[in-house]
Amino acid sequence: MESFESYRPYLFSIAYRMLGSAMDAEDMVQETYLRYQATPPETINSLKAFLTTIITRLCMDQLHLARRKRELYVGPWLPEPINTTTSDVVDPQERVDTEETISLAFLMLMDQLQPIERAVFLLREVFEYEYPEIAAFLGKSEAACRQSFSRAKKHLADHRPRVHAPAAIQQKLLTGFLQAIRAGEMSSLMNLLAEDVTFWGDGGGKVKGAATRPLSGRVTVARFFLQTGNVFRRSLPGDAWVEFAEVNLQPALVIRSNERAISVLTIEVENGYIQTIRVVANPDKLAHV
Numbered sequence: 001m002e003s004f005e006s007y008r009p010y011l012f013s014i015a016y017r018m019l020g021s022a023m024d025a026e027d028m029v030q031e032t033y034l035r036y037q038a039t040p041p042e043t044i045n046s047l048k049a050f051l052t053t054i055i056t057r058l059c060m061d062q063l064h065l066a067r068r069k070r071e072l073y074v075g076p077w078l079p080e081p082i083n084t085t086t087s088d089v090v091d092p093q094e095r096v097d098t099e100e101t102i103s104l105a106f107l108m109l110m111d112q113l114q115p116i117e118r119a120v121f122l123l124r125e126v127f128e129y130e131y132p133e134i135a136a137f138l139g140k141s142e143a144a145c146r147q148s149f150s151r152a153k154k155h156l157a158d159h160r161p162r163v164h165a166p167a168a169i170q171q172k173l174l175t176g177f178l179q180a181i182r183a184g185e186m187s188s189l190m191n192l193l194a195e196d197v198t199f200w201g202d203g204g205g206k207v208k209g210a211a212t213r214p215l216s217g218r219v220t221v222a223r224f225f226l227q228t229g230n231v232f233r234r235s236l237p238g239d240a241w242v243e244f245a246e247v248n249l250q251p252a253l254v255i256r257s258n259e260r261a262i263s264v265l266t267i268e269v270e271n272g273y274i275q276t277i278r279v280v281a282n283p284d285k286l287a288h289v
Helices: 004-019 022-037 047-070 092-102 104-110 115-126 131-138 142-159 167-183 186-190 218-226
Strands: 193-202 241-247 250-257 260-270 273-280
Touching: 004 022, 004 047, 004 092, 004 104, 004 115, 022 047, 047 115, 047 131, 092 104, 104 115, 104 142, 104 273, 115 131, 115 142, 131 142, 167 186, 167 241, 167 250, 167 260, 167 273, 186 218, 193 218, 241 260
Parallel strands: 193 273
Antiparallel strands: 241 250, 250 260, 260 273
16 A cells, blocks of 8 residues: 555655755655645545655755855765665666766766756656656646756766776775775875876865865875875774775765764776765764765
8 A cells, every 4th residue: 555654765765866965855755744744635646746746846946945055065065975785776787777876976966957957867867757747747848858858968978987887896996095095105095096086075164174175186186195184094083993884885985983974985986096086074964874
């Protein structure tokens, strides 16, 4: 039998991809529930369609508010990571498809789209709805939805990594990265980095020593981690440790203290080298890791 609870994971999966924030996604799911509770059951023809309409429109409104708040954000903004160690995605192809649409890299690209483009792309490409359904969910014409999808798909195609690196390769590079930093070996670290590697650090203005702008270039990034940004050896509480984990279905390094996450590091790999490093250290974004 259909119920709101049976659709809760589905609603969260839409909201998280739309917003890049697990906390905001949970708020949108709860607001959807309240609106569902306030609606006479006999007026709902399709519960899934009804809930999809509410969650999508709520997320679009939230995105407009988030854009204004983002103007005051200190330093680079990164999506909020989620722990997927206990994920129930087993099928290899499904896992790859899911990983690509919840990776921090993908969520950052989604953040560059307009709210309507983001909604249409997700509903069409990820959740496989037809255009008449999408148009009904969003209160737009089919033609407008097709145009939004086309713009979104072109943008993502232009900026997405061309080759998906298997988790085993990411894990190997992460292991080498951690070992090089702990040993303070500049040459070993640089051998792992692409020449035009980029580092994004999100401290939200709440973490001492966090980079307030993206850093680019092998030498610059290596020096940051070995000197001013070496959070893996210095400036940690005495009970802190580094562990390997799975975040957004990708290998990650997580620093913890008293079971609480202090920072999360993920990488993007191209041609066997680390192309992008992302570190989320804003404490407000680590509740789900």
